[in-house]
Amino acid sequence: MQGDRTRRRSNEKPQAGAASRGQTNLDFAIGISLFLGVLIFIFLFVPGLLSPFTASAQAQTVTADRAVDHLTKSVLGSPRSPYSLRTDCTVQFFDESSGCEFEDTSLAEQLGLDPATQNANVTVVGNASSTATARDTLCWDDSDDSLVAATACPDAEDTANVILTRGQPLPADNEATVTALRVVWLDGQDVTVVVEVW
Template sequence: MCRERTHGRDRRRTADQRHATVSISLGDRGQTTQDFAIGIGIFLLAIAFVFSFLPSVITPFDSGVDGAETAQADRIADLVVHNLSTSTGTANQINETDFTARYSNPNLSAELGLRASDSDDVVYDRVNVTVETFQGAAVDTTTLSGGDAYENESAASAARIVTLENSSKCDPACRLVVRVW
């Protein structure tokens, strides 16, 4: 049984009488807050990844200084000061002649007990021992410097304040710098 209602509006409208329905496709809709938050989140993650990864790509492939090299530089500085100390009882006073005789040659592997191959073709530990003034200049690079040539590489260093026996080169004192790389 079908009953038609006739009171009020007529339910049977023609196509021209119906209201037009507006539909928005997914491409035409507005950006929601969730869309914006997800987009910004992905963008920030991408930027953070680039800033954390890019320095490792640009940085040259050299190793930094670690604790072992720092300890080795400190041990060598103590050894040099102990071996060259004079018997006058003055702390950290070294003999310039002894320094020149023992530490001015370019290969200090045997003198300092460093690792090297038997044929001395390969040196595993590079070291430079230099007596400098407090302004950073070497006192006399021909006699008061030894080991490998140091050219501002990344190196561990240890320094001791020393004086030279019977010498006016270090007035009042100099710095014994040991660099290991």
């Protein structure tokens, strides 16, 4: 009888044991999950390690805000009456001559930017026409001592008219620019100073 039991056991198919076990679905799922978790961690963590060595839009935003505040609160205005620009200083600044609170240097240096890596453009815009939604680049018309649209400003060599824009032309190759705006008072009008940094 004992021999019959032994025969039956030897005739049975072997069950999956530790020695003959293959990879199960659970093993595969755990392995893939671990691999994907590590891969996601690397893609999220490594750029953070490298970010101090690359320029970011956040840094450009701070730079543009600082530059427009410097212009509207001290260089073209005064600390006692910020956002109220002095007409004579504003015209001299855009005429690229020295005077008031600035020297005859490049725009980037006057704004405290690094001229080797940063460019800027400063423009004064406002409504100089009868259209309610017009946003014209402004010009100082020396003959009338008033602000007019740049398109209506005589641009003769013998006039002292100054178009209120200064700096590098904006990039056309979709380079990222950051814009900072301040609404100010100039020659009895509300105008907007636009500083663009890239």
